[in-house]
Amino acid sequence: MTGRDGGAAIGPTTENSPVIILVRPQLAENIGTTARAMANGGLFHLRLVAPRDGWPQERAWYASSGAHRILDAATIYETVDEAVADLHRVFATCPRPRHIIKTVMTPRNAAADMRLTEARHLRTGILFGPERAGLDNEDMARADTLIRYPLNPDFMSLNLAQAVLIMAYEWWMAADNTAPHVLMTNETQVASKGAIENFFGNLTRRLDETGFWRNVQKRPGMIRNLRHYFQRGEITEQELRTLHGVVTELSRTAEQSVAAKAAQGNAHEGQPDA
Structure with a gap:
């Protein structure tokens, strides 16, 4: 297929990343965008249970935005029991609890x-239901x-790929060590306190000179x-050089202006009285 x-x-x-299991998915495009969402979160294993329009479907590859290998490796099952048989833990997305006694996370x-x-x-799997009604x-x-996703109770509608993306994101973030805050300095670096103090001394001296x-x-x-202003954030060395300039x-x-005024005043003083 071209796709x-x-x-x-x-x-x-x-090796044992969670398996995404789509139960009776209806649209090829949703399977493709699900693969895309999985790739965003580092998930790879996709299982399809009784897809409505059969499998494979070229439109899924077109919709996956390059996550083709996930679709290439996807496996097909007739029943949920078959799809989870080799797993040790199984989770199921549930937008609306239906009188079931079970742990909800x-x-x-x-x-x-x-x-x-x-x-x-051990291996885990996550069940996602059909687009229209969800899991029964x-x-x-x-x-x-x-x-269960804690979303706006007045509007909790998600499409299939969105639901998968939330889980893929949380899976990725559970092991991610990205700093919550970082200053992008590019080719410069954060200035030391000594460099800041040197600039501040220069600034204060110049302000004294200009009155x-x-x-x-x-x-x-x-x-x-x-001083509080310049110590408040992480000023870079490049920014300090600019401020010095x-x-x-x-x-x-300012010195040139003072000199010009003084020269002008001297010129007036040297003119003969009318």
């Missing part, structure tokens, strides 16, 4: 539980745990405010 050509070089990120807690299960070299009671009876502190009594407080240029311009 299978190319695709990203993706594969299983871990958020996607985040479920993902953490799956990571612990994976560390024990018989499907959920095959699961150990239900997953900025017209109210001498307020000078200490104004200096503290300026700004201060130097402003001082030079």
